[in-house]
Amino acid sequence: MQHEADSSGLGGRRVQATLLGGGVIMAGAELSVPPEQFTQIKEPELIPDRALEEEKEEENDNDGVRRVKEQSGSAGLEVESAQGPFQTTILEEVPELVLAAPEEIERHLLTLQTVHFPSEEAELQDLSWLDPQQEDEMQVRVRQAGSGVQSLVWLEEAAQQSLHQCVLNVQEEVYSLQQMEVMQFQLLEENVTGAVEDCKSAVSLEESTGSIKLQKGQEEEQLLTEGGFSEKAEEQFFLVEARPGDEGRDEIVLTFSNLNMEEQKEKPELSQAHLEKPSTTKNRNKAKEVKQTFHCNFCKFTSSRISSVNRHMKIHSTEKPHVCHLCLKAFRTVTLLRNHVNTHTGTRPHKCGDCDMAFVTSGELVRHRRYKHTHEKPFKCSMCKYASVEASKLKRHIRSHTGERPFQCSLCSYASKDTYKLKRHMRTHSGEKPYECHICRARFTQSGTMKMHILQKHSENVPKYQCPHCATVIARKSDLRVHLRNLHTYKAAEMKCRYCPAVFHDRYTLIQHQKTHKNEKKFKCGYCSYVCKQERHMTVHIRTHTGEKPFICLACTKCFRQQQLLNVHSKKQHNINFVPNVYECPKCGKGFSRWGNMHRHSKKCNSGQETPTPVEKERATKRKPASPREPAKEDEAAAKEVSLVSGELYPGEMVPIDFLEAKTGGEDLEQDLEQDLTCDMILALMNK
DNA sequence: TTATAGAGCGCCCTCTGCTGGTATAGT
C-alpha cells in the first residue's frame, strides 16, 4: 500500500517520502536531480537479520548502511541479536546527534529527497516514473528500512499528533533538519532501547546506553514491538509534505503526517520520561558539552528538566478531573475550567484599553488589539503583500495561491478552500434560505443578498452609481461594471454605423452616433415642403398628391389612402357587433361617443374646474358597454391614451385612429387623415 | 499552581464580483 505524500499542489521542488508497509521510500520524479538539491534524513541505522543479509550483498552499493557498520565498529559495540532491528540504534545518542558532524548524522530514519516533479501526475501511487532498476532499488530500501519504521510508526501514533513541522534550509541551516532527525531518532531510540534490554543481548544496556531502567509498561510495549508490531505497522502510513519557505529562500517546510488515524491500542506508560545519556566513551565525552535531555514517551517533546517533561506528559493523559458544573464538560486544569465557566457567565476580565470590548482570555484581547488598534500583522505571505493577524488566516490565504481546495462537496464537484464556503455552498443543494427580509418576507441564501434586497427594495436614498462615460445611473456597482464592459469597453473589431460609413470601437459611441441619424428628417416630398423621418410616412404622404387610394373596402368598394382608415370604416360601417364607446360627462352625465367631445363639453360644463386627470377620466367617466377589443388591448390602448394626454408621444409613432378621433374631437377626421399620422402631427391636430 | 502568551480551529460576518434570468424599452 502506498500513499501520496505531497498534495501541496506546488509544481516546483518537493520533498516526498512515504512509508510503505513499514518501509521508507524515497520518492522523486527526476532522480537526476543534482546532489546539492538533496536534503537527506538517512535511513534508520538498522541491521535486522534479514537486512544484514541483504546488506552483505549490497554492502558495497549502499553507502549509508555500510557506514553504519563502520560506526558500530568504531564505537566498540557490536550487538548481534535475534532481536536485532533495534540494536544498533542505541549507538546514537541524542546529545551527540545534536552536535554531530553531518557524516555522523547520516544514519537515521528517513531519507528525504528534494526533487523536481515534472508534473502533477507524478504521484507516489504510481511508481511507473521509476525505471525498473530504480524501482528495484526502491524495494530494497523498503526492505532495509523494514522494522525500523515500526518504531517510527509507533512513535507517531503515540505522539497523538497528526502533524509535526520543522524547517530546513537546504543550503545553510542543515542543523534544523538534523534536529528534526534527532527528534525522530530520539523517539525511535527509546523504543529500541527497550527492545535491546529485553532481548538479553551480550551488552548491558544499563552500562552501554545509560538509559534509565524501563518501566514495566514500557517493557510490555517493547515485547509488543518485537512480537506483534510488524503486522500493525504495515497498516501505518506516514506522509511528508514539503512547501517552499518564506520569502523565496531556499527553504522547505516539511510536514510530517501520520496518515493512519486508527486508535492507539497500546499506550506507553505515562508516568516517567526518558533520560538519554551517552553510552560510549566518545559519547560520554561529548555529553559533557551537552545538557542531559529528557523526553516525552509519546511525542518529540524534550526538555532539560524532568519536571517539565513529566508535566508535559500529562497532556497525553485523557484524565480531565475538572468538570464544569453548568455543562459537565471536563478540563485538564483549573485554569481551563475557569475560562470555560467564564464563557457561561459572561465574565470577561480582559478589557481593551482602547475600546469597550472585553474578553475571556488575554490572548483574545491581544488578538483583538492587533485587529482593531495596533494593526500588527505578524504573518506575512511570501508570495504577495498579504499579511494577517492570525496564522490560520495566512494559511487560508495561501490556498488562494496554491489553488488547494481541501473541502469537497459530497454532492457535486465543488470544492472549497475553507469550511465556511463549503457550508454556504451546501445551501444550494439543500435549498435552505436562512435569511428573511423582515419587510416582505422574501428569503435568501446569503445575508449579503438579503441586505442588497432590502437596500434596493425597501430603503430610501438608495445609493446610485453614475457611469463616468454617459448619463446612465445604475443601482448596483456590479451592474455598473457590466454596463461599462458592454458599452464603454474598447473593442478591437470595428462596429459600423447602420446609416453611414462611420466606424466605432465601443458600443455607446456607436449608438449615440446612430441616434443622430434618427433625428434626421431625410425624406423630402417632391411636391411640397413636407419632410419626414420615415420612408413609409413619405409613401403615404405622396398619395395625397397622386390621389392614389390603394385600400378598397370589399363591402362597399370605398377606397382609402391608408389601411387604418379602411379598418375604421369597416368596423363602423360593416361590423354589426360594433358598439361605440360612450364617455359620460362627470358633471352632468351627458354621453358622448368620443372622449374629446365629452372633454370639450365638460370644460364648458365645469367652467373653472381643472381638466380631469387621465386616471380620473378612466375611473369616473368611461362607460364601455361592450368593447370589441380584447381586455389586454384595451389596457394597451388606455395606456397610449394616457400617453397622448400627457404629451408622452414618440416621434414618428403611428397612432390608432380612434385615439386620434378622441384627441381631435373627431371632426373632419377624414380630411385630417389625409396627412401623415405621426405623433407630432397628432399633437398639432390636438392643438387646433 | 497559576497566569500568560500564543497557536489552532471553527464560526460567522462583510465586501466584492461574476453570472444568468427577467422585465422593459427600443427597434
Place this chain on the structure above:
DNA sequence: AACTATACCAGCAGAGGGCGCTCTATAA
C-alpha cells in the same frame, strides 16, 4: 409581433476580517 439591448435582480462564490473557544508551553 418579433427581436434586441440593457438595467434590474437574485444566486452564488472568492477573499478576508473578527471573534469564541480550547489547548499547550512557559514563566512567575
